[in-house]
Amino acid sequence: MPCHPIDVQADASARQRRTRGPGGLRKLMRRRSTIAFLMTLPLITVIVVLLAYPMGYALYLSLLDRHMTRFVGLHNFALLIGWARFWGALYQTSLFTITAVILKAIIGFVVALLVHNIPAKGQRWWRGMLLVPWVIPPAMSGLAWRQLFDPSFSPFNWILKQLGLHSVFWVGDTDWARFCIILVTVWFGAPFFMIMCLAWLKSVPEEIHEAASIDGANWWQRLRYVTLPLMRNALAITMLFATIGGFTGFTIVYVLTGGGPLGTTQVLATMAFFISLMAGNFPLGSAVSLFMLPVLAVAATLILRGIAKRGSEA
Numbered sequence: 001m002p003c004h005p006i007d008v009q010a011d012a013s014a015r016q017r018r019t020r021g022p023g024g025l026r027k028l029m030r031r032r033s034t035i036a037f038l039m040t041l042p043l044i045t046v047i048v049v050l051l052a053y054p055m056g057y058a059l060y061l062s063l064l065d066r067h068m069t070r071f072v073g074l075h076n077f078a079l080l081i082g083w084a085r086f087w088g089a090l091y092q093t094s095l096f097t098i099t100a101v102i103l104k105a106i107i108g109f110v111v112a113l114l115v116h117n118i119p120a121k122g123q124r125w126w127r128g129m130l131l132v133p134w135v136i137p138p139a140m141s142g143l144a145w146r147q148l149f150d151p152s153f154s155p156f157n158w159i160l161k162q163l164g165l166h167s168v169f170w171v172g173d174t175d176w177a178r179f180c181i182i183l184v185t186v187w188f189g190a191p192f193f194m195i196m197c198l199a200w201l202k203s204v205p206e207e208i209h210e211a212a213s214i215d216g217a218n219w220w221q222r223l224r225y226v227t228l229p230l231m232r233n234a235l236a237i238t239m240l241f242a243t244i245g246g247f248t249g250f251t252i253v254y255v256l257t258g259g260g261p262l263g264t265t266q267v268l269a270t271m272a273f274f275i276s277l278m279a280g281n282f283p284l285g286s287a288v289s290l291f292m293l294p295v296l297a298v299a300a301t302l303i304l305r306g307i308a309k310r311g312s313e314a
Contacts, residue, residue, distance in 0.1 A: 061283045062076050062283055062284075063076075066284070076283050076287035077291070079287075086288065086291075088264075089267055089271045090268060092265060092266060093268045093269075095178070096181055096267065097246035097247050100182050104186050104242060105239055108191070108194040111190070113223075115194070116198060127195070127198070130191050130194055134191035141252075146255060149170035151170065156168070156170070171256055171260075173261070177261060181253055184256060185246065197235070197238075200230070201227070204230055236306060248296075250270055253270050254270050258270070271288050272285045
């Protein structure tokens with residue numbers, strides 16, 4: 001017997017009322033995404049509070065004069081734009097970050113491939129050993145490397161002398177000081193890339209590689225057309241985290257060179273520290289620290305947009 005249109009509308013209205021009622025709420029609460037959000041909500045609240053207050057206070061300070069008694073608007077930011085020393089620090093920060101991130105990505109990926117091909121019994125030992133640089137606090141690593149770069153007692157200089165070469169003033173020469181900072185940064189951060197790449201290599205089904213081998217693909221073709229496309233998003237996210245950490249990095253530069261020689265290795269983080277705490281100009285130091293936000297926002301937007309584009313094409 002056919003249903004009357006009025007009866008159909010009544011049934012639909014009844015279903016909508018049931019969905020909107022307590023039953024709909026229970027159904028919503030059963031969703032995994034809702035449960036996950038509610039479980040992480042306390043942590044999200046704490047993070048937002050801990051980030052919002054310092055950022056808000058830094059923004060407030062950046063709008064004051066040196067003595068923090070008068071509102072000057074964007075004067076501190078205008079001062080930075082016309083300050084050659086600030087642009088030098090921005091250049092150094094970008095140089096260290098981009099170079100270190102690229103080297104860490106390459107080294108971490110290559111080491112992950114090597115560890116992935118080691119028999120399962122030996123992988124645990126190698127993973128533990130290769131993670132040691134990342135586990136050690138940066139300050140302790142920086143102090144150890146500073147002793148290695150000591151101009152008088154450096155073991156590197158001793159090796160150079162044994163080879164008949166001249167000693168190197170590692171952290172006293174501009175180019176060598178930059179090299180030292182990049183070297184230590186890569187040494188500290190490459191294990192993070194290694195463990196992330198290794199985790200994704202473990203998640204790639206072996207059937208895909210077997211199918212590619214059956215089709216006649218060699219190891220390079222499997223790496224280029226199978227492994228790398230499956231790991232692009234993981235590498236992009238890891239590079240984003242490394243870029244944020246490198247751009248805001250402070251400890252390694254401060255311990256190794258302190259921004260020297262003559263400020264040629266100064267980065268934004270150390271510059272903000274010296275201006276705020278050493279020179280006592282907290283508003284200008286806050287302006288320096290806030291200048292990192294738009295640069296990091298642009299980098300994050302580009303990387304995340306690339307991930308979203310690849311996801312839509314897949």
